[in-house]
Amino acid sequence: xxxxDTAFSALADPTRRAILARLALGETTINELAxxxxxxxxxxxxxxxxxxxxxxxxRRIEGTxxxxxxxxxxxxxxDQWLGVLRDALAANYDRLDKVLATMKPQRxxxxx
Amino acid sequence: MSxxxxxxxxxxxxxxxxxxxxxxxxxxxAHTEPAxxxxxxxxxxxxxMPVCINEARPGGKIRYEWTDGKGGGFYVTGEYVELVPFRKxxxxxxxxxxxxxxxNQIETTFEKDGTGTLMTMRMTLPDSEARATMLATxxxxxxxxxxxxxxxxx
Numbered sequence: 001x002x003x004x005d006t007a008f009s010a011l012a013d014p015t016r017r018a019i020l021a022r023l024a025l026g027e028t029t030i031n032e033l034a035x036x037x038x039x040x041x042x043x044x045x046x047x048x049x050x051x052x053x054x055x056x057x058x059r060r061i062e063g064t065x066x067x068x069x070x071x072x073x074x075x076x077x078x079d080q081w082l083g084v085l086r087d088a089l090a091a092n093y094d095r096l097d098k099v100l101a102t103m104k105p106q107r108x109x110x111x112x
Numbered sequence: 113m114s115x116x117x118x119x120x121x122x123x124x125x126x127x128x129x130x131x132x133x134x135x136x137x138x139x140x141x142a143h144t145e146p147a148x149x150x151x152x153x154x155x156x157x158x159x160x161m162p163v164c165i166n167e168a169r170p171g172g173k174i175r176y177e178w179t180d181g182k183g184g185g186f187y188v189t190g191e192y193v194e195l196v197p198f199r200k201x202x203x204x205x206x207x208x209x210x211x212x213x214x215x216n217q218i219e220t221t222f223e224k225d226g227t228g229t230l231m232t233m234r235m236t237l238p239d240s241e242a243r244a245t246m247l248a249t250x251x252x253x254x255x256x257x258x259x260x261x262x263x264x265x266x
Binding site for chain 2: 004005008009011012013014082085086088089090091092093095096097098099100101103105
């Protein structure tokens with residue numbers, strides 16, 4: 001539950017969503033990310049840290065480079081959770097379908 | 113269920129859409145008449161809504177209380193902001209767990225869609241944190257629904 005809270009907070013920032021969109025295309029380094037976003041490297045690093053601690057991305061060490069990529073588990077967790085919420089709401093609306101099927105348009109005589 | 117969509121929009125919104133095979137008038141009434149609301153706005157299987165106060169007029173109060181019949185439950189309070197009969201409802205609501213959650217302003221529209229209705233519910237939370245909390249809280253109850261269903265299968 002805590003990790004979902006962190007994940008949704010991490011997703012609340014438009015730059016971080018754009019970073020995730022970029023990472024969806026493949027692994028990349030902070031230097032490569034900083035350029036299109038016109039942000040300084042420290043600024044990008046801060047966003048990357050938030051995404052990393054939220055479990056949405058992972059980084060590996062490759063010599064002096066530390067490329068980052070999407071963490072499938074974190075992304076799947078958010079997807080699954082939105083799916084659970086959808087199911088709960090959908091159950092309400094399936095019941096509403098049945099209620100509507102029993103209703104008739106209100107007639108004048110019903111009104112005072 | 114492909115008829116319903118739920119997605120986040122920007123930093124503070126959640127948007128839900130659903131189509132119904134009934135006129136906007138009937139769908140609107142099912143959202144504002146307590147006797148009807150108590151039949152469907154129930155969440156997990158086995159839950160009921162013994163208290164349903166719904167004063168469908170600007171400034172009117174909303175209070176829904178749910179129980180699982182085993183001592184568990186929670187309630188929602190709210191106020192109506194605007195009502196356009198059979199077309200639009202704007203209200204504010206918060207959950208009490210028992211501490212109140214941040215206010216959620218909800219605009220619900222009912223549009224004629226062929227012989228049925230397209231309902232669009234647009235929720236606006238004060239900030240991204242509040243939306244995160246709202247979504248995470250909804251999950252607990254959604255999860256509960258799944259567990260209850262699971263119990264019936266075992």
